[in-house]
Every structure is written in C-alpha cells, then in structure tokens.
Amino acid sequence: MISVKEALSIITAHVTPAGVESVPLLEAMDRVPAEDVRAAEPSPRFTNSAMDGFAVRWETAAWEGSEVKFLLTGESRAGDPFEGVVKPGEAVRISTGAVLPKGTDAVIPIEDAKESGHEIRVGRSVRKFQHVRFKGEEFKAGEIILKRGDVITPAAIGLLASQGITSVAVFRRPSVSIVGTGTELMPLKAPDLKPGQIRDSNSLMLCAAVTRSGAQVVYRKSVGDELDDVERILQQAAGAGQIILFSGGVSVGPHDLVRQAAEACGFETLFWKVRQKPGKPLFFAKKQNKLLFGLPGNPVSSLSCYAYYVHPVLRKMMGAEFEWQIVKAKLSREMKNPGDRAIFVRVAVRRNSPKDSIADPLTKQGSHRLTSMVQADGFILLEPGERLSKGCNVDVYLYPWRA
Known part of the structure; x- marks a missing residue:
C-alpha cells in the first residue's frame, strides 16, 4: 500500500497530452490552445x-x-x-x-x-x-493575444473573432471508457429490481464527471462477475478510449476481477491500494498509451478518487494547467485522525463574507452515502495522526463541479 502523495506522483509521471486538432471557433469554448495565438491586426484597428x-x-x-x-x-x-x-x-x-x-x-x-x-x-x-x-493601444499586430495552455472563454472567443480567426489549434479532448462491474448492476430503466440488485448509477455519475472535466465518454458498459467477460469488456474499452475507468471490482473479494483481467490483457500494474479513506482499493495500470483507473465500487469512494486523481489527469491531457481551487476557512468543530490512512473529509462551506468562511465537516461520512457528496462543496485532507482544533484555519479543496 502506498501513500496519497506516492499515488499522485506515479500517476502524474504517466500523463501525456492527448494530441492536437484544429476546431472551428465556436467549438473551441473551454478548450485549450496548443500554441500561442498572435494578433493578425492591431486593436483598435483605427483611432x-x-x-x-x-x-x-x-x-x-x-x-x-x-x-x-x-x-x-x-x-x-x-x-x-x-x-x-x-x-x-x-x-x-x-x-x-x-x-x-x-x-x-x-x-x-x-x-x-x-x-x-x-x-x-x-x-x-x-x-x-x-x-x-488610439490605433494599436490594446495590442499591436503580431503580439500574443492568447497563450498556449490558457482555457478558451467567451471573452477569448470574442477576441479571436475580432481578429478574423475562424479556427484554433487545440489539445484534443481525452477519450474515456467507463465500465461498471458487478452482477448486481441493472440498467437505469429496469422496471423491477430483485433483492440484491441495484441500478448502475456509478457509470452515469462518472459520465457526468468526465463531461464536466471537459473530456468525452466514448464507451460505457456494465459487466458481471465472470473473468472472461471482464477481460472481453476491458479489451473493448481499451480499444475505444485513452482512459479506462472501472467502477468496482478492485477490492479483495473473490469477485473483484479487474486487476486480474487487466494483467491478463497486458496491462502493467503500477499500484494497487492507497493509504486513504475513502478509496483504499484504488488500482492504476498502464498499457502503452492507455491508462486504467480501477475506482472503488462504493459511490463516494468512486467519485472521491475520480475528483482527486482522474480529473487532474484529464485536464493535463487537454493541455490545461491544473491547480486546485482552495477556500480558506475556519473549522467549525474539532477533527482528528488517529489511524494510518489519510482521510478526505467532506465539508460544506458557509461564506459569511468574502473573507470569512466556515468549513462544516459533514456528520455522515460513510463511503456509501452519496447524499454527502451532493451536500459537500469540497474536502479537507486530514493526514494520519493529524488533529485539527475547532476554529483553526484550514484549506478546503473544492470539488471540480463546485469550483
């Protein structure tokens, strides 16, 4: 088992850009330029x-x-x-x-x-x-008006349009395959669920998260608990996407087959299990330029690992500089971590004023309680053995969908 820091380091070392393509200007929103864009004309064009x-x-x-x-x-x-x-x-x-x-x-x-x-x-x-x-007082012809790595905003679209630019060279959107595992998974529209069956909600949740990250979902399936089936679906998923996300099947039970299937399909295991809560059984593997993340099956664990590990990867593949959006806040109650695993403590943020925010740790932190992720704005990373007193200043890492 490795630390959170070690897991991040291993993942980051294997991230490569998704490639470059030229897209029409109106399709460039939220994309990232692959090269500096220079002005064709001065602005203003005339005094x-x-x-x-x-x-x-x-x-x-x-x-x-x-x-x-x-x-x-x-x-x-x-x-x-x-x-x-x-x-x-x-x-x-x-x-x-x-x-x-x-x-x-x-x-x-x-x-x-x-x-x-x-x-x-x-x-x-x-x-x-x-x-x-005056003519050219904003910028002269030939000056850089949009830098490589900037995110294209509505203002940037307007700026490029004012220069007569009709297309932009941008980093490609990473392609992502999503697979839910477990014989218990049923389609969303299943009319009657038998005892022990659940709807495949994790796959849709991850689809939404991937879309919010700016990547594109190109494949989505669910698979039962048979090794041959898992291997077959993995091969399909790897053929379709650069990033493969499995939800479930990565723990230590007899039906947790993702790691075994990945190795049978030629993936190299880079790590399995991280000293963290939630998300201990996180699995990461690589085959050529394909990256496989085995996310835990519990919904909170799955989405928490996605936010902390997968979202930054997708943003970097798109050429964007990734930094966590952090809110400085005062902790509303004492928190302590007596264990040996880092804890991602889900918190809601109350903003009393622009300079006065309160971080409220949610009382129900179970990894199956998806309502806690709905209520949370972000998380505090509580290190092993760490104790935070009530009223102390903390950094709240905002979830990508809250930033």
Whole structure:
C-alpha cells in the first residue's frame, strides 16, 4: 500500500497530452490552445472615439472661463467615417467607435456641449486626446493575444473573432471508457429490481464527471462477475478510449476481477491500494498509451478518487494547467485522525463574507452515502495522526463541479 502523495506522483509521471486538432471557433469554448495565438491586426484597428459627442481640434477648445463655439460640418458614424479634414473652429458629430476624423485630437462628450442648429458651444476646458482610443493601444499586430495552455472563454472567443480567426489549434479532448462491474448492476430503466440488485448509477455519475472535466465518454458498459467477460469488456474499452475507468471490482473479494483481467490483457500494474479513506482499493495500470483507473465500487469512494486523481489527469491531457481551487476557512468543530490512512473529509462551506468562511465537516461520512457528496462543496485532507482544533484555519479543496 502506498501513500496519497506516492499515488499522485506515479500517476502524474504517466500523463501525456492527448494530441492536437484544429476546431472551428465556436467549438473551441473551454478548450485549450496548443500554441500561442498572435494578433493578425492591431486593436483598435483605427483611432476612434470612446464616447458619443463631437470631434474637435484640442487647441481651439482649451480655454477656461468662456464658451467656445464650433461649427458642425459633418458626422462620423461607426462604419461610415467622415472623409474630410476638420479645420480650427469646426466640429464633427461622432459616435462611439467611429473613426476619429483627420484634423481632430479630442472628443467632447455630447452632454458637455450645447447644440443649436449647426453650432455647438462648450463651456469647459478640453484635454488633448480626451476620449480618444488610439490605433494599436490594446495590442499591436503580431503580439500574443492568447497563450498556449490558457482555457478558451467567451471573452477569448470574442477576441479571436475580432481578429478574423475562424479556427484554433487545440489539445484534443481525452477519450474515456467507463465500465461498471458487478452482477448486481441493472440498467437505469429496469422496471423491477430483485433483492440484491441495484441500478448502475456509478457509470452515469462518472459520465457526468468526465463531461464536466471537459473530456468525452466514448464507451460505457456494465459487466458481471465472470473473468472472461471482464477481460472481453476491458479489451473493448481499451480499444475505444485513452482512459479506462472501472467502477468496482478492485477490492479483495473473490469477485473483484479487474486487476486480474487487466494483467491478463497486458496491462502493467503500477499500484494497487492507497493509504486513504475513502478509496483504499484504488488500482492504476498502464498499457502503452492507455491508462486504467480501477475506482472503488462504493459511490463516494468512486467519485472521491475520480475528483482527486482522474480529473487532474484529464485536464493535463487537454493541455490545461491544473491547480486546485482552495477556500480558506475556519473549522467549525474539532477533527482528528488517529489511524494510518489519510482521510478526505467532506465539508460544506458557509461564506459569511468574502473573507470569512466556515468549513462544516459533514456528520455522515460513510463511503456509501452519496447524499454527502451532493451536500459537500469540497474536502479537507486530514493526514494520519493529524488533529485539527475547532476554529483553526484550514484549506478546503473544492470539488471540480463546485469550483
């Protein structure tokens, strides 16, 4: 049996990128660029107005004390610029985002001017370049506007679209196969469950988790407790996905056959059993570029191991830099771990204010109690022999679906 830290180290050492593909811009949301993206054009593309108002020569409107008059000679609209040259004493009506006319270097907001016929009067001083956006002031052509490893957000989609970029080179979404094990597993729509039978809920739970991680589920099956069947389904799962997730079948019982089937199919066992609670029987193996995670069958154990070990792997395969989202909080009651296994203590977080959060350990921590995962925002990692007093500061690791 190995420690949590050792398990993470072994897993991390075997993670490789999922490859690169080019996708249309609208399909790039939440994906990760595989290379730096550079601007094709400066931003703004041209010097323009930041306000609705009047474009003028600054030196003709810089006086304090008395009103200055300007003759309105035209208009510069967004998409329809003023073509002439503005002379001293003249002004051009201008819209936000419209090209700044030649001969002008300041914009008077519409609310600061009094308009009468073809004339405006201004009673306050005007600063040179006020309300002017200069060509290239945000970035120049050729500058990096999206870095390799950034996650593409709606704002990034807008930025790339503004540059006329229609497709992006991104890391591929890892393909994942999910297998639920156990003769007791029945389909979700099974009309009548016999004593001892349960619905295959873990598979759907893991499908949802994989989708939330940004990967894609390409295969999902359940299999009974016959070694030949487990081997057959494993071969199918490995043929379909880069990552194979088994739920159940990894403990020490006579019907826990995943490790035996994996080795029969040519997988190398990298570890089995971790000093942790929940999730002690976690199994990890590799065959060429395929990674197999044998997750425990208890639902909390399965999802807890997924969050801590599998989710970071999928994010790294997609090219994303993974860091846990951590909330600093005060512990609402004492916690201690007298055993020799690290405990993932499920907690709910109460935020009294942005700088004042309380971590409430859930009272029912059994690995079969899936309601506790519904109620929990994250977990505290309680090391063997560790004692945390009430009111002490703790780090709460937010589950990926809560971050």
